[in-house]
Amino acid sequence: MPELPEMETYRALLSERIAGKRIRAAMVTREKTINVPVDAFRSRVEGQRLARIDRRAKMLLFRLDSGDSLLLHLMLGGSMFFGAPEEAPDRTAQVVLALEGGGSLFFHGLRLGYLHVYTPAELEEKLQGLGPEPLDPAFGPNNLTLQLRRKSRRAVKFALTDQNVIAGIGNCYADEMCYSAGINPLRKLSSLSDGELQTLFNSMRSTLAEGIRYGGYMETPLFTGDSLTGGYNSRCKVYDRGGEPCIRCGTPITRTESSGRKVFFCGSCQRQGGHINGGEDAVNDKAAMRELVVHH
Known part of the structure; x- marks a missing residue:
């Protein structure tokens, strides 16, 4: 299962490639991977700009212009791939985010993992039980x-x-x-x-x-x-x-x-x-x- 260094690596690499881009389309093949109905997920995600990508614990937070965030937990067996469809691994993607300017972000293996959309208040409640970040300069x-x-x-x-x-x-x-x-x-x-x-x-x-x-x-x-x-x-x-x-x-x-x-x-x-x-x-x-x- 990806841990802090893996997710921090993904955050940095994805920030270089997709931060600031708009989500042209969202495709969902497994509704259990998300936390709202597919139509609601698409309406809250499509057309939004990925303002930035953060990390908390073993999760990534894709911050949207609307104020919503996509919270990703890969759990056991989950992975991501960014690129053209012909470059992507030959695996079924549970969610695909097609981005402006070409390229898509594929989320694979999210049988235990998830990609949820939250308002700021919902996100705060979701994360409130987590302990401190071990690399926070204030954590001695x-x-x-x-x-x-x-x-x-x-x-x-x-x-x-x-x-x-x-x-x-x-x-x-x-x-x-x-x-x-x-x-x-x-x-x-x-x-x-x-x-x-x-x-x-x-x-x-x-x-x-x-x-x-x-x-x-x-x-x-x-x-x-x-x-x-x-x-x-x-x-x-x-x-x-x-x-x-x-x-x-x-x-x-x-x-x-x-x-x-x-x-x-x-x-x-x-x-x-x-x-x-x-x-x-x-x-x-x-x-x-x-x-x-x-x-x-």
């Missing part, structure tokens, strides 16, 4: 500590992926940032020292920034010639690397399941927790962090 290590201490009985990974605690982190990046911090993702939060939480904060920021810089881990191209999307997949240290040697110590990466979720970690490097290499990553990513604009 003390904020992370306060958020996580509220869930002290939970395992680190499951607190990090709780969208009401922190918004945008999922299975992949939770495992990756725990590896960077040298903290076992299945440790109880109550066992972490303040120093370990500081290290986890640094690793969270550097891991997410690296994920954005390399286009996230989802490898489906957004458009023909897209060379950025999915570049982080080959840089994952533990996620989906079960049985492969740890790049630090050579111990095979453990793959297990907990609460129905896959969990990946190094049983040697992450046994006791503590700082391993998050500092170097954080230094390398300072420039990327300065350039990153958090849209929420």
Whole structure:
């Protein structure tokens, strides 16, 4: 499922290509993907200009001139493609937005995901339960500590992926940032020292920034010639690397399941927790962090 870095990559790439364009036509092949009748959806979307594209958590917000917003959640299996119909993947699109000047935005695989249209008040209500953005400049290590201490009985990974605690982190990046911090993702939060939480904060920021810089881990191209999307997949240290040697110590990466979720970690490097290499990553990513604009 796309997480914060994937959606931030899509936001940036789509902003360059479609922001400011009008929606000529909206085609819907699956009414369950939207939240209003098809005719109502079309009347609220067609002819509107895409003023800008924002991101909140794992979702994109397509802001329309009317004040309405299209809220996209790809969920599991969802993807997008921008281009001509002959370039698009050979998949059934649940929604297609045809844009002025040529090109269409195709939404595929939205069986669990959705593209809903909301008024400002409806959107505020929809998003009100989400936690803070982890890359917001106003969100510091003390904020992370306060958020996580509220869930002290939970395992680190499951607190990090709780969208009401922190918004945008999922299975992949939770495992990756725990590896960077040298903290076992299945440790109880109550066992972490303040120093370990500081290290986890640094690793969270550097891991997410690296994920954005390399286009996230989802490898489906957004458009023909897209060379950025999915570049982080080959840089994952533990996620989906079960049985492969740890790049630090050579111990095979453990793959297990907990609460129905896959969990990946190094049983040697992450046994006791503590700082391993998050500092170097954080230094390398300072420039990327300065350039990153958090849209929420």
